[in-house]
Amino acid sequence: MDRNECELLPTTVSSVTMVGERPCPCYITLTFRTPGPLEYIVFQNHYTASISIKQKQNELWRTILHDFKLTQWPHFENDSQNWxxxxxxxxNTNYDPSSLTEFRIYLTQPSPNWKEFSLKNISCYTILQKPKKLSRESRTPFAEFKAKIQEKLDVLNSTSGTEMLTYDETLIGISEVNRLEATQM
Structure with missing residues (x-):
């Protein structure tokens, strides 16, 4: 996202809605005020273990993300307030970018340790301009190497499941490449 021009999508975010008494399903509704391609949802977790997201499509709610883990261990506080x-x-394939009107983010917390759990500071973004790739002639050999590493990171991060690189691992790799590039100059 650092070289792209991002724009905030105008979104109305509801408070947590509970369907019955705890334990019960609870969700946050996102209503998009203007249509646009959704690229990212950004938020701060507040003791929620996992989320599922449903999209409203022709008066039906379809699951587009199922049981996405936000914390490694729901009974502990370690990563319970991460961004x-x-x-x-x-x-998943149920996602319809042309029908961007309303989402529901269902919150799950199996631990009785937390009386309240939610998501804070929810924002949705679109990308206005994709980064321009440098021509092969203008790249140094080290810049080529750095670009290949970035492509590998993009491929690894685009896979679904639990085998993704963490934010810290990605930063360590990028800072190492930058350090090596500085020593080559």
Whole structure:
């Protein structure tokens, strides 16, 4: 996202809606005020273990992301307030970008340790301009190497499941490449 021009999608975010008394399904509704391609949902977790996202399509609610884990261990506080970025390519084939009107984010917390759990500071973004690739002639050999590493990271991060690189691992790899590039100059 660092070289792209991102724009905030105008979105209305509801408070947590509970269907009955706890334990019960609870969700947050996102209503998109203007249509546009959704690229990212960004939020801060607040003790929620996992989420599922449903999209409203022709008065039906279809699951587009199922049981996405936000914490490694729901009974512990370690990663319960992390910031999360969910790119739209994590959504399954039920996702319809042309029907961007309303989402429901269902919250799950199996631990009785937390009386309240939710998501905070929810924002949705679109990308206005994709980064321009440098021509092969203008790249140094080390820049080529760095670009190949970035392609590998993109491929690894686009896979679904639990085998994704963490944010810290990605930063360590990028900072190592930048350090090596600085020593080559």
């Amino acid at each position: 999360c970025i969910i790119p739209s390519h994590f959504f």
